[in-house]
Amino acid sequence: MYAGMKLVRNPEGKRFDNTFYKQIFGSLMYLTTTRPYIMYVVSKISRYMENPKEVHLLVAKRILRYLGGIVKFGLFYKKSELSLYGFINNDYADDLDDRKSTSGYVFMMGTIAVSWSSKKQSIVTLSTTEAEFIATTTCAFQTIWLRNFLAELHFKKDL
Amino acid sequence: MADYEVTEIQDPLNHFALFSDCDPVSFEGPVTKPTWVTTMDNEIAAIERNNTWELVELPKGQKSIGVKWVYKTKLNEKGKVDKFKARLVSKGYKQEFGIDYTEVLTPIARHDTIRMVIDLAAQNSWPSFQLDVKSNFLHGDLKEQVFIDQPPGYVKVGHKYKVYKLKKALYGLKQAPRAWYGRIETYFSQEGFHECPYEHTLFIKLGNDGKVLIVCLYVDDLIYTENDKVMFNMFKESMMNEFDIGDLGKMRYFLGIEVSQCACGIFISQEKIHSRSLGQVSNEKLQLCKYSNVCRNETCQKS
Numbered sequence: 096m097y098a099g100m101k102l103v104r105n106p107e108g109k110r111f112d113n114t115f116y117k118q119i120f121g122s123l124m125y126l127t128t129t130r131p132y133i134m135y136v137v138s139k140i141s142r143y144m145e146n147p148k149e150v151h152l153l154v155a156k157r158i159l160r161y162l163g164g165i166v167k168f169g170l171f172y173k174k175s176e177l178s179l180y181g182f183i184n185n186d187y188a189d190d191l192d193d194r195k196s197t198s199g200y201v202f203m204m205g206t207i208a209v210s211w212s213s214k215k216q217s218i219v220t221l222s223t224t225e226a227e228f229i230a231t232t233t234c235a236f237q238t239i240w241l242r243n244f245l246a247e248l249h250f251k252k253d254l
Numbered sequence: 255m256a257d258y259e260v261t262e263i264q265d266p267l268n269h270f271a272l273f274s275d276c277d278p279v280s281f282e283g284p285v286t287k288p289t290w291v292t293t294m295d296n297e298i299a300a301i302e303r304n305n306t307w308e309l310v311e312l313p314k315g316q317k318s319i320g321v322k323w324v325y326k327t328k329l330n331e332k333g334k335v336d337k338f339k340a341r342l343v344s345k346g347y348k349q350e351f352g353i354d355y356t357e358v359l360t361p362i363a364r365h366d367t368i369r370m371v372i373d374l375a376a377q378n379s380w381p382s383f384q385l386d387v388k389s390n391f392l393h394g395d396l397k398e399q400v401f402i403d404q405p406p407g408y409v410k411v412g413h414k415y416k417v418y419k420l421k422k423a424l425y426g427l428k429q430a431p432r433a434w435y436g437r438i439e440t441y442f443s444q445e446g447f448h449e450c451p452y453e454h455t456l457f458i459k460l461g462n463d464g465k466v467l468i469v470c471l472y473v474d475d476l477i478y479t480e481n482d483k484v485m486f487n488m489f490k491e492s493m494m495n496e497f498d499i500g501d502l503g504k505m506r507y508f509l510g511i512e513v514s515q516c517a518c519g520i521f522i523s524q525e526k527i528h529s530r531s532l533g534q535v536s537n538e539k540l541q542l543c544k545y546s547n548v549c550r551n552e553t554c555q556k557s
Contacts, residue, residue: 122531128365128511129524163532169512169523170369172376204373210366243452244367248374248468 100154102139104192108149116147119155126162129169131201131211133158138197138213142190175205179245181238185216185230187223195219198230202241210241277325281406290325293340298408301342304392307402307418309410318401318417319348321424343426344402354400360431361454363472369522371456371470372513375479376520382479382513383486384502385493387438390474393497394423394433431473438471441496445489461485477505 123137136158143151185198199213214233220226278290285291301307312318321344328336349355375382387393400420404410423433442449447457447469455471465482467489480486493499505513510527513520 122527125510126524126528126531128509129522159532162528166525166528166532167523169521169525171519171521172369172373173519174377174379177377204370204377207373209369209373240452241366244370244450247450247452247456247458248370 101189101191102143102151102154104143105146106148106150111147111149111152113145113147116152116155117144119159120144123155123158123162127211130162131208133162134211134213135197135199138215142215170207172207175207177205177249179204179241181234183230183234185226187226188220190215193219196226196229198226198233200230200234200237202237210237212237277327279325281323285407289338290340293325293338294323294407297340297342298405300389301392301424304422306392306422306424307420309404309413309416310401310419312401312415312417316399316401317348317353318403319354320345320403321405321426323406341425342405344400344424346426346428346430349400349428354398355427355429356398358428358432360435360473363455363470364453367453367456368470368472368477368509368511371468371477371479372520372522374468375515378481379517380479380481381515382477382505382520384505384508385476385478385490386500386502387474387476388498388500390497391423391425391427391430391434394430394435394437396420396423396427396429396433398429400427434473435471442469445492459485459489472509475508477508 120137120141123133124141127134127137136154140151140155140158180203181200182203183198183200185196187196188194189197195218196216197213198216200211201208202210212233216226216229216233218229220229321342324341324343326339326341328339372382374380401417402420402424403417404413410416420427423430427433439449439454442457445459447459450456450458457469457471459467459469461467461482465480465485467478467480467482467485469476469478469489478486478489490501504515507513507526510524512523512525
């Protein structure tokens with residue numbers, strides 16, 4: 096997958112063994128535990144699990160090649176300021192099959208990411224604003240949970 | 255081996271050689287081998303010690319569910335035989351909703367939670383540790399009435415038609431994980447832990463002067479972080495009295511995540527899993543799909 100590449104559900108090309116494709120996806124999903132940066136592509140390739148074509152497998156392979164170079168990478172938690180930052184984004188109507196958008200968020204404690212997600216929105220939106228609102232809502236759910244949770248964990252009310 | 259049905263054995267000697275390394279799948283084979291018999295004896299003894307069941311007549315209209323033995327040879331990291339394990343499991347698929355099970359949902363720690371706990375430990379330079387509970391599902395108390403057949407090979411003489419009524423859970427039961435969670439939750443609340451209302455697998459115990467012990471539960475694995483040795487030792491001791499636990503010491507490898515703790519922080523990575531999964535997929539199947547610039551040209555045009 097490269098910048099600006101679009102995937103579709105039913106492109107031309109050979110069909111591939113979907114069990115094999117699903118296995119790759121399963122491994123990749125597991126690796127997102129310490130790698131927020133592959134979250135988007137991994138969730139993207141998961142959409143074509145039922146009927147993977149050559150292009151989809153190539154994208155999966157591209158991720159594996161990328162990962163091959165960063166085997167030792169991970170997340171380093173260290174002392175930093177104790178505040179929670181959240182970032183959200185979405186791509187407007189990027190899924191060419193049903194024109195739904197994908198929203199994603201990352202939450203950082205100080206400088207280190209603790210919680211992240213990338214998920215296709217469940218409804219079709221008609222403007223970037225609308226899509227942005229939906230992304231914000233998803234993020235807000237998580238924010239509320241994280242705030243409550245942090246209050247418990249750090250015994251503070253205002254974070 | 256379980257996947258293949260052997261209909262006719264052409265060459266018995268060859269056939270035997272093929273499967274001599276495999277774990278037995280039926281009861282008939284192991285019953286003659288002393289290694290398996292001792293492990294089965296041990297398992298039965300552990301279950302009886304645990305006060306898991308009582309022998310009763312099957313009440314009219316009730317059904318009992320079958321049990322079977324599952325055998326596993328555990329290898330150590332050098333690939334040599336470490337120990338033989340026999341586990342008595344119930345055939346949970348015969349259970350019916352509303353009759354011998356109801357709720358099965360079990361809370362489990364989210365990865366977000368685990369990372370938050372790691373972050374908290376790093377922020378405060380607290381050490382984090384790991385415990386695991388052995389045969390955890392056998393500890394769960396059952397609320398439902400479940401009857402099981404007597405295990406093959408361990409039928410009580412003179413009580414051939416009686417069945418066991420379970421008081422505690424057994425592996426394979428649909429509600430076993432939930433029963434276990436209920437058990438440990440009760441234990442934590444007795445010990446004075448506060449259960450986090452936003453994450454049911456996180457338990458916090460506060461002591462005097464800001465002393466704190468935080469426990470995060472993932473089925474049978476526990477991670478905990480603390481700032482007070484006394485509270486920590488008390489907790490470990492009471493856990494040991496209550497359950498059969500294995501102390502894994504400092505947290506190093508949890509759910510496939512490698513954790514290294516040092517003075518300046520905590521580093522988490524997935525090197526082991528990563529190399530393993532990369533190794534698994536880079537086989538000839540992937541070679542079929544040659545790396546090319548095809549995708550760059552073709553798909554781009556199509557979109």
